[in-house]
Amino acid sequence: MAEDESEIALSRQDLREVTAFAAACAEVVLEVFEADQPDDSRPRDAIGAAWEFARGGERGKSLRATAWAALKAAKSADTTAAREAAWAAMSAAGAAYLHPLAKATQVKHILGAGAHAARAAELVAGHDPRIGAEHVERAVHRATPVVVEVLGRFPPAPSGGGRVGELIRMLDAALRPFTPAE
Numbered sequence: 001m002a003e004d005e006s007e008i009a010l011s012r013q014d015l016r017e018v019t020a021f022a023a024a025c026a027e028v029v030l031e032v033f034e035a036d037q038p039d040d041s042r043p044r045d046a047i048g049a050a051w052e053f054a055r056g057g058e059r060g061k062s063l064r065a066t067a068w069a070a071l072k073a074a075k076s077a078d079t080t081a082a083r084e085a086a087w088a089a090m091s092a093a094g095a096a097y098l099h100p101l102a103k104a105t106q107v108k109h110i111l112g113a114g115a116h117a118a119r120a121a122e123l124v125a126g127h128d129p130r131i132g133a134e135h136v137e138r139a140v141h142r143a144t145p146v147v148v149e150v151l152g153r154f155p156p157a158p159s160g161g162g163r164v165g166e167l168i169r170m171l172d173a174a175l176r177p178f179t180p181a182e
Contacts, residue, residue: 006102008153012059015096017146020054022095022113023047024142026088028135029120033089036082037073043089046070050092059096067093081123084164088116098150104158107172110151114139115167122163132167140174148175 026047033043046066053059067090074086091112098109118135125131143151157172159165 008100008102010098010100010150010153014146014150015059015098016054016056017144018098018110018150019050019092019095021139021143021147022092022110023050023054025114025117025139026050026085026092028138029085029088029117032120032124033073033077033082033085036078037076040073040076042066042069042073043086046089046093050095053096063093063096067097079123081120084116084120084123088113088120091116102153102155104155107151107154107157108161108168110147110154111139111157111168111171111175112164114142114171115164118167118171119164132163133170136167136170136174139171143175151175 026043030044030047033040046069049057049063049066053063057063070086070090070093074083074090077083077086091109095109095113099106114136118132118139121135122128122132151172156176157165157169159169161168
């Protein structure tokens, strides 16, 4: 239990890098939400706020508010794919709030936007898991060395979470540094 309670060192720059990664992952499926809800800017606003923080802005109330607004936008979506795209945007803004706790659940703050984006793309393609795998691979290429290093400070992604959970674990496994068996 002590391991779960230990703190992980996270600098402001670490949080900015993780948030930039999440925003880059989420913005590739923003059009999925906007095709479903063209008059709703909440997911776009959340991604914009994530980029603003990543580029040096404050991690304040407005960033958190855009994340919550994107979550509410997901509830108004007419399709599951649009809902996943809004969740990706919410996850991008939420990435700035990665907690410095050695808990597997924190991995969702790092990889959630990429996994929700991959799921949105799968759904648009008729539930094609190959499309999700392609999005995971693209997300791997978006990750900077800092993102990979920060991820490595946390335990592996938790089990569960349905298909999005599977995509998180795929992304997690692909990004973790290789450690040979002893």
